[in-house]
Amino acid sequence: MKKILVLFTLIFALGAVGCSSKDKVKDIPVEDIKAAINNENLLPLQPLSEVDAKEFYVFENIKDNITEGFALQAMINIKLQDVFVVKTDDVEKVKQAIEDYKKNALNMFAEGYGGPENAEAVSNSILESKGNYVYFIATPNAKDIESKILEVIE
Numbered sequence: 001m002k003k004i005l006v007l008f009t010l011i012f013a014l015g016a017v018g019c020s021s022k023d024k025v026k027d028i029p030v031e032d033i034k035a036a037i038n039n040e041n042l043l044p045l046q047p048l049s050e051v052d053a054k055e056f057y058v059f060e061n062i063k064d065n066i067t068e069g070f071a072l073q074a075m076i077n078i079k080l081q082d083v084f085v086v087k088t089d090d091v092e093k094v095k096q097a098i099e100d101y102k103k104n105a106l107n108m109f110a111e112g113y114g115g116p117e118n119a120e121a122v123s124n125s126i127l128e129s130k131g132n133y134v135y136f137i138a139t140p141n142a143k144d145i146e147s148k149i150l151e152v153i154e
Contacts, residue, residue, distance in 0.1 A: 024131070024154070025130050025131035025132075025133060025153045025154060026152075026153055026154070028152065028153065029068065030053075030068050030069050030070055030085050030086070030087055030133075031070075032152060033085050033133075033149055033152050033153065034050075034070050034072070034085070036148050036149075036151070036152045037072075037083065037145060037148055037149070040148055042141060042144055042145050042148060043072060043074075043081060043083065043139070043145075044081075045074035045075075045076055045079050045081045046074075047075045048072050048073065048074065048075065048081075049071075049072070049073045049074070049075050050070060050071070050072055051070065051071045051073075052069070052070060052071075053066050053068070053069025053070055053071055053084065053085075053086045054066050054068075054069070056069075056071040056084075058071070058084070058097055058098065058100075058101045059086070059094070059097055061097070062090070062093045062094060062097055065088050065089055065090040065093050065094065066086055066087070066088050066094070067087040067088060067089065067132070068086075068087045069084065069085055069086030069087055069088075070084070070085055071083075071084045072084075078118075079117075079118065080106070080117075080118040080121045080122065080138055080139070081121075081138075081139050082106070082125075082136065082137070082138040082139070083135075083136070083137050083138075083139065083145060084098065084134075084135065084136040084137075085133060085134070085135045085149065086133070086134045086135075087132055087133055088132055088133075088134060089132065091129045091132065091134055094129075094134040095127060095129060095134055098127055098134070098136045099127065102122070102125065102127070102136075102138075106122045106125070106138060117140060120140065121138045121139055121140055121142070122138055124140075124142055125137060125138035125142060126138075126142045126143075126146050128146070130150065130153055130154070131153070133149075133153055135149050137149075
């Protein structure tokens, strides 16, 4: 009987540890994420175009699924610098909208003009989700920006 009790206790403990490692994130405003990125001067191309995600054309068909978010882009139209962070109730719809944008707009942009730096930023772009946050980064320093985003939300 003791062995069975110990076995159940062990199984319960392992299950609790396994479940606790899911996508735990802080519930913070996306403005805090944007401020952290800007405070670290991670976006070197200035000035920036800042658009509320609900008003950004990429999310036009899914804006009802967006709780809050932003899109930052370089206003220098030959240099790629895209950073989108969206808090959503449907991660997959937001990711699909960004995939469509990447396929239809960014790949043509990278191939059309802007040089190898833009093509590299597109090919090394990051589209990930953590909890109910989705982020997309297409910049030469995408990994640095992703680290800052994760630092803020985890």
